[in-house]
Amino acid sequence: MKKLTERIKKDGKVYPGDILKVDSFLNHQIDVRLMDEIGEEFHRLFADREIDKILTVESSGIAIASSVSRCFGYVPVVYAKKTAAANMSKDTYACKERSYTRNLDYTIQVAREFLSKGERILILDDFLANGEAMKALINICNQAETIVAGCGVVVCKTYQPGEKLIKGLGYDLKVLARVKAMSDDGQIEFEEED
Amino acid sequence: MKKLTERIKKDGKVYPGDILKVDSFLNHQIDVRLMDEIGEEFHRLFADREIDKILTVESSGIAIASSVSRCFGYVPVVYAKKTAAANMSKDTYACKERSYTRNLDYTIQVAREFLSKGERILILDDFLANGEAMKALINICNQAETIVAGCGVVVCKTYQPGEKLIKGLGYDLKVLARVKAMSDDGQIEFEEED
Numbered sequence: 001m002k003k004l005t006e007r008i009k010k011d012g013k014v015y016p017g018d019i020l021k022v023d024s025f026l027n028h029q030i031d032v033r034l035m036d037e038i039g040e041e042f043h044r045l046f047a048d049r050e051i052d053k054i055l056t057v058e059s060s061g062i063a064i065a066s067s068v069s070r071c072f073g074y075v076p077v078v079y080a081k082k083t084a085a086a087n088m089s090k091d092t093y094a095c096k097e098r099s100y101t102r103n104l105d106y107t108i109q110v111a112r113e114f115l116s117k118g119e120r121i122l123i124l125d126d127f128l129a130n131g132e133a134m135k136a137l138i139n140i141c142n143q144a145e146t147i148v149a150g151c152g153v154v155v156c157k158t159y160q161p162g163e164k165l166i167k168g169l170g171y172d173l174k175v176l177a178r179v180k181a182m183s184d185d186g187q188i189e190f191e192e193e194d
Numbered sequence: 195m196k197k198l199t200e201r202i203k204k205d206g207k208v209y210p211g212d213i214l215k216v217d218s219f220l221n222h223q224i225d226v227r228l229m230d231e232i233g234e235e236f237h238r239l240f241a242d243r244e245i246d247k248i249l250t251v252e253s254s255g256i257a258i259a260s261s262v263s264r265c266f267g268y269v270p271v272v273y274a275k276k277t278a279a280a281n282m283s284k285d286t287y288a289c290k291e292r293s294y295t296r297n298l299d300y301t302i303q304v305a306r307e308f309l310s311k312g313e314r315i316l317i318l319d320d321f322l323a324n325g326e327a328m329k330a331l332i333n334i335c336n337q338a339e340t341i342v343a344g345c346g347v348v349v350c351k352t353y354q355p356g357e358k359l360i361k362g363l364g365y366d367l368k369v370l371a372r373v374k375a376m377s378d379d380g381q382i383e384f385e386e387e388d
Contacts, residue, residue, distance in 0.1 A: 023305065024307070028305060029272045030260065030263075030270065030272075036264070058253035059253040062256040063256055063271070066224065066229065069226040074227040076225060077223065077224040077257070078223045079224070111217065114218070114222065114223045
């Protein structure tokens with residue numbers, strides 16, 4: 001998605017430890033117009049299939065998922081939660097996930113009532129690097145006996161194992177911006193589009 | 195907002211400890227169409243003023259803020275973060291907040307680069323009860339020398355101190371659904387609309 005890769009080149013910041021920050025438009029400050037364009041692009045990529053529900057994980061997937069929902073006729077969005085909250089149902093599907101960025105383990109969970117057997121789920125997230133979050137979301141879909149209709153991520157670091165891993169498991173993964181290299185002086189290189 | 199109060203009556207669940215759960219459409223599963231209607235309603239209520247940016251707090255404010263942004267010509271959304279992440283700028287405005295629902299203290303923070311002196315900020319959140327989150331967001335706006343152009347919440351428990359507190363501080367607070375009582379058998383009573 002040309003507009004997205006241009007924006008990442010312009011506003012993305014590379015930090016030591018292989019960190020790409022896009023928090024000026026994606027995951028701290030949000031450019032909602034760009035989210036809507038991302039929504040249209042995911043709709044174009046997944047237009048050939050029926051989607052009953054979108055599953056993402058808090059917090060950075062929520063704005064993306066909302067924009068995509070609108071393009072799919074307002075299908076419900078469910079976001080997995082990262083911490084056990086006092087007012088959350090104990091009746092959840094849960095899966096552990098390792099965050100390399102934050103260097104800690106999470107449990108992500110979804111209330112059982114919001115995923116029903118046989119529903120066709122589109123899984124969305126902002127970043128794919130090691131694939132831990134995506135794997136955990138797929139695991140939750142499988143626990144709920146839903147059908148993973150597709151997986152979409154906005155930014156993927158293709159030199160990390162996540163993309164190969166998810167595609168290797170047989171899932172149809174679409175990526176909007178494929179980062180193939182980042183240099184310490186802040187240069188970001190992209191692969192060709194899907 | 196009649197459609198919202200009807201939805202809360204229909205799908206809201208009352209739990210012991212004065213907890214109102216609306217996670218089937220607002221803060222775990224999201225009805226994006228309802229979010230867009232909420233966006234239009236906030237736009238109607240704040241149409242008389244200029245808004246440069248929307249400030250909310252993760253995670254439950256994000257979908258709401260995205261829908262409101264669209265109605266205000268895609269002004270940027272900034273969401274405060276609740277935990278110090280390894281890849282977050284240390285250069286943040288921060289404020290402590292007590293969560294009564296979760297019975298713990300958070301620090302919420304916003305990177306300084308995303309709030310500029312003199313900007314007119316619309317603060318949005320899903321719930322107002324004790325007013326702790328709203329006070330923290332206002333505090334951050336004040337640290338950044340921005341102008342709080344208005345405060346909007348989707349659901350307010352009017353028998354708790356938050357609404358009086360925020361209005362008492364002189365802020366223009368708009369509420370879409372004002373809960374005046376909840377009973378243990380699950381009945382929810384609303385006050386008249388603004």
